[in-house]
Amino acid sequence: MIYLDNAATSFPKPESVYQALDKFARTSLANPGRSGHKMALASERVLDDARHALNQFFKGESPDRWIFTLNCTDALNIAIKGTVDPGDHVITSDLEHNSISRPLRALEKAGTISLTRIASNGGYLDPEAIRTAITPKTRLVAITHAANVLGTVQPIAAIGAIVRQANALFLVDAAQSVGVMPIDLKTTPIDYLAFPGHKALYGPTGTGVLYVGPRAKPRAWREGGTGGDSKTETQPEIMPYFLEGGTPNVLGVAGLLAGIRWVVDHDPDTLRRHEVDLLQRVVDWVETAEGWQIAGDWDRDRHVGALSLIVPDGLTSQDLSSILDTSFEIAVRPGLHCAPYLHRRLGTFPDGTLRLSPGPFTTDDHISTFINALTEISAGVL
Numbered sequence: 001m002i003y004l005d006n007a008a009t010s011f012p013k014p015e016s017v018y019q020a021l022d023k024f025a026r027t028s029l030a031n032p033g034r035s036g037h038k039m040a041l042a043s044e045r046v047l048d049d050a051r052h053a054l055n056q057f058f059k060g061e062s063p064d065r066w067i068f069t070l071n072c073t074d075a076l077n078i079a080i081k082g083t084v085d086p087g088d089h090v091i092t093s094d095l096e097h098n099s100i101s102r103p104l105r106a107l108e109k110a111g112t113i114s115l116t117r118i119a120s121n122g123g124y125l126d127p128e129a130i131r132t133a134i135t136p137k138t139r140l141v142a143i144t145h146a147a148n149v150l151g152t153v154q155p156i157a158a159i160g161a162i163v164r165q166a167n168a169l170f171l172v173d174a175a176q177s178v179g180v181m182p183i184d185l186k187t188t189p190i191d192y193l194a195f196p197g198h199k200a201l202y203g204p205t206g207t208g209v210l211y212v213g214p215r216a217k218p219r220a221w222r223e224g225g226t227g228g229d230s231k232t233e234t235q236p237e238i239m240p241y242f243l244e245g246g247t248p249n250v251l252g253v254a255g256l257l258a259g260i261r262w263v264v265d266h267d268p269d270t271l272r273r274h275e276v277d278l279l280q281r282v283v284d285w286v287e288t289a290e291g292w293q294i295a296g297d298w299d300r301d302r303h304v305g306a307l308s309l310i311v312p313d314g315l316t317s318q319d320l321s322s323i324l325d326t327s328f329e330i331a332v333r334p335g336l337h338c339a340p341y342l343h344r345r346l347g348t349f350p351d352g353t354l355r356l357s358p359g360p361f362t363t364d365d366h367i368s369t370f371i372n373a374l375t376e377i378s379a380g381v382l
């Protein structure tokens with residue numbers, strides 16, 4: 001299978017991730033923090049090492065501000081629902097994944113918040129549009145760093161500065177940028193950073209992360225056992241346990257830690273360039289291919305490794321994806337990619353687009369096979 005669906009979840013993982021998972025599962029998979037024995041301590045140490053690795057990689061305030069979650073959706077829900085109060089105003093954009101759009105729309109429908117959805121242009125947001133939308137009631141601005149449908153990278157430093165000036169909180173969804181774009185929490189005013197462990201950090205599914213900056217004071221989320229302090233009647237207020245009730249996915253975090261180390265060794269910018277170079281070949285092909293179009297603007301310096309193709313009349317992205325799968329052994333993702341507002345803006349709603357997302361192990365030959373397959377399918381149908 002030629003796997004071009006890394007924006008959904010990465011495959012394959014680096015060898016070191018499989019090895020870490022196997023070794024941890026066989027030697028140390030005890031309940032972290034719950035008991036004082038050696039295996040429990042080894043298990044706790046993996047969580048600790050991963051929080052330190054994250055804090056160092058992103059230059060956060062301290063390791064205990066990194067919360068392990070189920071996935072990016074979980075991290076975003078903790079930040080959004082733990083922050084807003086009745087009467088608050090929230091700003092978001094039409095680029096967002098449903099994991100931001102749905103919780104915010106639900107809060108808006110319930111009458112809890114008022115919501116402004118900023119329009120993108122060619123896949124990019126103008127920070128000035130956010131400045132204009134801010135009101136005295138704006139409590140939270142929730143924006144994606146890289147749009148999952150288009151791969152376009154947003155100016156989060158400029159947006160963050162505007163949000164900070166307004167004394168609101170800035171939530172960045174880094175699902176598509178983490179591991180390939182630099183994110184420096186020392187210099188970029190971000191209050192919450194949410195991302196999955198299972199995409200370009202190469203952890204297994206079931207891993208996600210939320211960074212809670214010092215200005216953010218979320219409410220407790222999943223209240224329950226934390227192991228360390230059983231006396232208090234309510235959730236102990238000490239981070240990270242305040243937001244981490246229940247046995248954590250320590251096996252997943254062991255894999256994630258190996259993934260983070262692999263990314264650090266391979267350099268995020270080098271990884272991004274490899275993926276964008278591969279996409280450039282598809283962009284060049286689209287320019288010569290009848291009926292095909294790139295969705296959004298193509299600016300390779302402000303792009304991660306996801307690209308959406310608008311398919312020719314007479315084909316649907318769903319049909320194409322299934323032909324690619326069954327006849328060519330190529331995995332891509334068709335449809336709306338959980339981002340209906342963006343597809344409405346692009347005029348590709350409800351059929352959507354055909355998204356390809358190479359990864360670090362995708363080769364030039366894989367892309368040649370993909371291009372040849374699209375050429376062959378187009379020739380047969382058009």
Ligand SMILES: Cc1ncc(COP(=O)(O)O)c(C=O)c1O
Pocket residue numbers: 007008071072073074097099144146147148173175176195196208
């Ligand atoms: C931009 C963006 N945000 C959030 C998510 C949700 O991630 P998860 O599936 O880990 O909850 C995704 C997943 O594709 C995404 O692309």
